[in-house]
Amino acid sequence: MEEALLLSRGEERVTWSAFTEELKSVSCMAAPMVVVTLSQFLLQVVSVMMVGHSVNSNSPASLSPALLLTSLASVFL
Known part of the structure; x- marks a missing residue:
């Protein structure tokens, strides 16, 4: 969780492996x-x-x- 989720200023391209790593970290949170x-x-x-x-x-x-x-209870609770 200490790594940046966005690209650093030097990087211009996102590789497939970097995309899958980001997807894994976001899925663990979601x-x-x-x-x-x-x-x-x-x-x-x-x-x-x-x-x-x-x-x-x-x-x-x-x-x-x-x-x-039941519908009203789900809204208010």
């Missing part, structure tokens, strides 16, 4: 953020699926308040 974002999205999906299983399938009108509440 991977945790991607995992957290996907986990937050999947938490809402799992909540909706659980509500869908617990609500009677004959009355879909009772499903909409629960889904609305």
